[in-house]
Amino acid sequence: MANMTLIGAVNDALKTALREDPSVLVFGEDVGKKGGVFLATDGLQAEFGADRCFDTPLSEDGIIGTAIGMAMNGLKPVAEIQFQDFIFPAFDQIVSEAAKLRYRSGGQYTAPMVIRTPYGGGIRGGLYHSQSGEAYFCHTPGMKVVIPSTPYDAKGLLLAAIADPDPVLFMEPKALYRAVKGEVPEGHYTVELSTTRNVREGDDVTVVEKAADMAAEKGISVHVVDLRTLLPLDESAVVEAAKKTGRVVTVTEAPRFCGYAGEISAIVAERAIEYMEAPVVRVTGFDTPFPNTLEHHYLPDARRVIDAIEKVANF
């Protein structure tokens, strides 16, 4: 066991995968010599060589397009998109190609690959270094979408994603890269995809969160669920958690309309409405682009989450 940051755990997972499996490759913009703009791939090129960890030309379409071809032909590419805000040139490759390849070829061709990308606000990144784009990809059958929120999960989920037979979008909460630390086992282990984690046990309100633990210190016992994998979602765990308290708050940073928080709300409404004591409340980013100077007002921070919890608890 070692005490690691979340980004340290990502780096450790990549090293573990590169060491264990010669078909694993890591590439993207500035991931080689520089080791990534956040240093997630620090030291990989030195240890594993420029054939297996390398920089690419500045083209997200090219990064994901070539990764699909590699995956089809026996390699295990782990491609980095420097910020999720820049993933959109590759949208066609992800949505039309990687996600549909198995289906359209009856399983003759598949794209087992991982796309790692930092996402989310809290670093004063403004419109184009802060977005949370999970909804676009969760609306794409064939993709898996994973978000870790602890160092332990980051390593275990990333190793599970690399071993997975389907394409996985691995979204890393960049605000937590160095903000959280935790014990991480050495060597290989996996955290199963499509499982949830109970962050905190409580009786009064269920909070379905995709990121950090949070404090609610107003006498309300809060049950916090970290979804870990957004697609395919462990729906039953969400429904069970909702039934437990009958009051649900869902928290995401992304804009509200057609967002993931709404999907949770719909699942709870369809499968547990008879248990509900209050409306499901969404705490999300606003339906605006992501602001820079005033990002602390945009983000669903503790004051907004607690406000929603109180409304739901006192309904």
Add this chain to the structure above:
Amino acid sequence: MTITDLSSILDGPAQAEGFDPGISDEELLHCYRTMQLVRAFDDICLKLQRSGRIGFSIPNKGIEATQVGAASALRKDDWFFPSYRDFGMAMYHGVDPTDMMHNMFGNSLDTARGRQMPVHFSFTDPIHFVSISSPLGTHVPQAVGAAYAMKLRGEDKVALASFGDGSTSTLGFHSGMSFAGVWKAPVIFLCQNNGYAISMPSHEQTASSSYAIKGKAYGVPGVRVDGNDLLSVRAAVAEAAERARAGEGPTLIEAVTFRMGGHSTSDDPSAYVPDSEFAEWRDKDPIDRFERFLIQRGTLDVAEPELIYADCLAQVDAASKAAQATAPPALETIFSDVYAEIPDHIRSQGQAAFELAGRLGEAAAGDGAFPL
């Protein structure tokens, strides 16, 4: 070969007395027969579409020499990333027309299991003829990635990405060329300049002096060949493959040809192709040109072409009848192959759909095998 010259063997060296193509008679005849098979497949698909038995088809008339010439220069263990106007490559390497007809009818034996429109083939045997998607240019960087894998493992295989002139305007063309140039990936880019991208004439697609010249910007050698001359295409692809296998990287080949019909069975080219252009290219029909060459050198008897075409028609007709008689896919094929394992939410959606179809009496033969 240079970029501005249009290299043609049939109109050039082949005219000389005693010209030796360096290809066995058996191989020449296989190429010829494959071109006829492509045309027969086209002709029958047109009839099937016009009579409402299939929904859609993509004609290949005029492009046969480019497809078959390219395929004939490559090995069975090379990878083909085709466009939707390339199935002669699969036929050349022995894909059975019956397996292709299963796709045209979208039946239960279709490799795509009826999920795709017709002409979106996918084969792994006897060649990797990679599953075709409808968005254009996306397969170009994929071919580069597959080629990178070959290079990394030290294999001497190559990947071929084939696309039309319109696709040179897509993101995938530029990223694919760019990455391949930098990586020296063993890949061949085959641009079939067939005159039109649906209705957009080739000369309005780009202000470049040719398509082959586009390679220059990426450090990829470009060559321009007579795409209606099987020997020229074959020679250019063979040379590109040799370079790729020797570790010298990618080549861009522009094959100048002409689509002697609509973009698809849903398209009427008379709205945008002048009659004179059709007439001009009719005289350059790739099958006729190759046929004259074979007859001239005594490889083919004058009476044979008709017999060969009739034989191809019979083969495709039998394939079409077999495909028509094959059951449609079972309902479960909507829900399988999305992921390696069916996740809970898709499983429950499938069960609900199957239950509803059963309750309404819609469950057809095969649906009972629903394995969810």
